Amino acid sequence: MKIRLRVDARWLETEAKGMARLRRRYHSWEESTLKTAKEATDLRSLRELFYSLGDRWEWDQTTGSWLAEGEPLETIGLVLRMPGLKPETERRVLYAVMAYSKGFTAQFDHLGDKERIIIEQDTKTGRISCWSTSGHGAMDLFPVDLTSFGTIDAALRACYIVAQPGDHALRLELPSSRGGLSTIIQRFWNPASGNRSFALKEVGVVTAEDMETKLSINIHRYAKAVIDLEQKWKELGEGAAARVKEVMSDKVPPEIEERDRLTMREVKGLLHVSWFRPPANQLPFVQGVRRKLESQPMPTERERALIPYVKELAESLDSVLERAKYLKWKSVMEERTFSQSELFRGIDISELAKQAFATAVQDILNEHTLSYIGYPERATMEGKMLRIVLGMVVPPARLLSSFLTQARRAFRGRLFRRDHTAEDKDGPQ
Known part of the structure; x- marks a missing residue:
């Protein structure tokens, strides 16, 4: 699948300079590495050089081709399928991972800006709602209605994806032919902001179906396991009043009630980890809770009810x-042939995107939490406050900044024309 990505032309100019700067640094590193290798006199110095090469190997894998062959702001698109929080709803999270030089200078093995758009469809009513990233990872407060497009894929093909690197913003823009309130607002926005100079890029996207069937990365199963465990935990907790009556009537021994209380507390902690830690950092905790539950010689009724849910979470995450x-690992060990492997058969993305795809996925799993990826409703209180503040402040601030930039350009142009008019009048007759 292809999407249309719009990027401010000024960003492309700036990024081209950033790429040239990084390329010079890379060549400088190559020269110094060769010099160090020639000057090595013992095994210790060679070992130190080997360790240095090991660190830079990752860097070369993720940036070398981009520096040598890629275009400014080379972009990888991928879609994650996730269950909705309400029954009969399903979500698609469109990630745009952008090769942005600011990101490369910050750390190795980092592809730069990576932001997302969340689209939810009610499978019963057909309603489709979209939340864009307004800035710094915070989602819009109010969704855009995409129901008229019929399907999520049709909406993505018809609309524009607008990226603002550095601001961590990614938004979906309706085509002007659709009409409606959103289009009217957009028509007022464009003249005021002065956003008339932009570059349009066609970006290949790894669809959710490709992610799950061809690449065997099933985020939907993992997210569903978290949601199902939370629902079961709440269901067991809602029977607390009845449990108290049973304890008071001596139907439940105190030691069993105490064990259940500790188990419920551990599962609550597990849910907190599942929502608010990146998936790459969750597995030891999840496996620890699973082992503890499964090792009980005589599990309680609550523990028996929780075991299959915790087991599914551990297996889906693993x-x-x-x-x-x-x-x-495959992208590193088979650098020259990875993009031609059977994994990508029928997936319409660029060769560079195939090379960087594995890094993009691992980067998301290492840095973004489940609540951040697709469930802003589950954000911490701090995250919710940030979403409200940025949702109210960022769009007007950007509008004012763009308007002032356009006003300065117009003023300079007027001065330039006035000076030239004066020179023509004062020139030789």
Whole structure:
């Protein structure tokens, strides 16, 4: 699948300079490495050089081709399928991972800006709602209605994806032919902001179906396991009043009630980890809770009810992480042939995107939490406050900044024309 990505032309000019700067640094590093190798006199110095090469190997894998062959702001698109929080709803999270030089200078093995758009469809009513990233990772407060497009894929093909690197913003823009309130607002926005100079790029996207069937990365299963465990935990907790009556009537021994209380507390902690830690950092905790529950010689009724849910969470998370690690390992070990492997048969993305795909997926799993990826409703209180503040402040601030920039350009142009008019009048007759 292809999407249309719009980027401010000024960003492309700036990024081209950033790429040239990084390329010079890379060549400088190559020269110094060769010099160090020639000057090595013993095994210790060679070992130190080897360790240095090991660190830079990752860097070369993720940036070398981009520096040598890629265009400014080379972009990888991928879609994650996730269950909705309400029954009969399903979500698609469109990630645009952008090769942005600011990101490369910050750390190795980092592809730069990576932001997302969340689209939810009610499978019963057909309603489709979209939340864009307004800035710094915070989602819009109010969704855009995409129901008229019929399907999520049709909406993505018809609309524009507008990226603002550095601001961590990614938004979906309706085509002007659709009409409606959103289009009217956009028509007022464009003249005021002065956003008339932009570059349009066609970007290949790894669809959710490709992610799950061809690449075997099933984020939907993992997210569903978290949601199902939370629902079961709440269901067991809602029977607390009845449990108190049973304890008071001596139907439940105190030691069993105490064990259940500790188990429920541990599962609550597990849910907190599942929502608010990146998936790559969750597995030891999840496996620890699973082992503790399964090792009970005589599990309580609540523990028996929780065991299959915790087991599914552990297995689905392990599957996602192991598959991501395997793809990353394969991309490193088979650098020259990875993009031509059977994994990508029928997936319409660029050669550079195929090379960087494994790094993009692992980067998301290492840095973004489940609540951040697709469930802003589950954000911490700090995250919710940030979303409200940025949702109210960022769009007007950008509008004012763009308007002032356009006003300065117009003023300079007027001065330039006035000076030239004066020179023509004062010139030789």
